[in-house]
Amino acid sequence: MGYDMLSKTKIQKLRIGSKVCEGDGLYFKKTKADGGQWSYRYTSSGKSREIGLGVYPIIDLLEARRLRDDNRRLRARGKDPIIEKRKAEQAKRLKDGVKFSDIAEKYIQSHEPQWRNKKSAQAWRNTLATYVYPELDKWPLEDITSKQIADLLLPIWHSKSETARRVQQRIVRIFDAACANGIMEGDNPADWQRRLQHLLSSHTNKPIKHHRALDFRDIPELFKQLAAHDCVSARALEFNILTAARTSEVTMAVRKEIDTAKALWSIPGHRMKMNQPHQVPLSRQASALADAVMRQHNQSFIFRGIGRSGRLSNNSMRKFLQVTMKRHPLTVHGFRSTFREWAAWQRKYDRLAIEFSLAHKLKNRTESAYMRSNLIEERRDLMQDWADYCFSGQNT
Known part of the structure; x- marks a missing residue:
């Protein structure tokens, strides 16, 4: 690994697989005869970290240096470039992508004709608008975690246990629909068995209210x-x-x-x-x-x-x-x-x-x-x- 200033000629002469430091944390790794990858290395909280800056030659040497300097300025202000990059990507996904409420409304519209009770659709909309949208619509769909879902359910988990149970089940179905339609990947963050049972207490010990019956x-x-x-x-x-x-x-x-x-x-x-x-x-x-x-x-x-x-x-x-x-x-x-x-x-x-x-x-x-x-x-x-x-x- 060298610390010589790079040039277009030096990049062409590098062996495929070699990784060199251009200076001040800017690294180049040659991945093929006419291309490679840029990255910026730095230390945060005593740990070495590395953030990708793009692919060469789409990102040329001058642009790579500019990106390195931008990240150095972030470090000078006490910020972590990787965290800041994630925040920017998250904001872009939220701006450009769909919200939880968008998927929920499509789910309700597609299933409403099958529901026997005509009031079911409005019940879904009311509970989701009251307990779910204000929290989950703050985040891109793929960034929503089980912890966030548990946090929004916790205030009503015991005081309104039946409502909380229905809200949780509705969230599960909406995430299932998002996965089925290719909008998101991975496990359902609202799944009870795999996720939420480890964050919320079970309702199974609560006495069941039976309908009053005649002897x-x-x-x-x-x-x-x-x-x-x-x-x-x-x-x-x-x-x-x-x-x-x-x-x-x-x-x-x-x-x-x-x-x-x-x-x-x-x-x-x-x-x-x-x-x-x-x-x-x-x-x-x-x-x-x-x-x-x-x-x-x-x-x-x-x-x-x-x-x-x-x-x-x-x-x-x-x-x-x-x-x-x-x-x-x-x-x-x-x-x-x-x-x-x-x-x-x-x-x-x-x-x-x-x-x-x-x-x-x-x-x-x-x-x-x-x-x-x-x-x-x-x-x-x-x-x-x-x-x-x-x-x-x-x-x-």
Whole structure:
């Protein structure tokens, strides 16, 4: 390694692979017959550092000297050239590149048509705008770290744990979309298993809030009381309990889904929580109820509402149960637990038949294979016995 002043002629005579010092920290390494690389060496905090200045001959000797002098001036002001270069590159990427919010909005727009709840898109936008954009939009997408994500989640991690969990999951999906579209590379910085679980405490020890449910022993009395109410909410609630369905599955049920001849309710996948079609064998009572309600009108939705949508709102049954029937704090969803508890107490029904009746996703792969059979006949007996029990407190 020499310290002679370089020239174009000296560079041409250098052996390929040789590296020489031009002076004052400027180095040249010859990489091929007509080219090489410039760099600037310096010491920072007692450590030797080297920063690239460009490729020769695109960067000629005079330009290389100018770049060296620029870096020497930075050192004279107490600044580290490598750190300053990274800052400049980061600022350029932020100015020229896309922000987290740009990717998020594209993700929302592309997935919005698939979301069953029309309010989901606005919920995504609201939570991201409140908790995420103010922090992550400060940085180029590829520079965002797991620590930054953990820091923005920490203020709500315990006080608003459910919101924090949803925000984290939404950030994960947006980064996945960025990787899938080639906008960024590497691991997802919001991934829980690989990253965030090491920075945030788990929510698994937090008590789960269950929907308040009615003891199954009180169901016959409830049905006696429901019979005294002549309104759509009462009939919808009866149908909801008899079928062990979710609220929206009942309020959005339409005529074409009900086959009274086969006593079968076929719910399309897009209306189900698991996005899988679901068939509900109807008991005699449930089938007769649906038929009687449909005979009262010719609209598409079975349980009509007064709003512009034409269907019963998701809150109608809850308000009827808690206000009209004075059954607060019971919830409509809680009747699914009531059904499950009743079925378990009978000790005669196939566990999978119970799970299928609730349209639950089976975690065990072997059990999931039964999805093909649907256990429809086993469930038909189960649902008929349940209906008979519901109406056992009155003459049917």
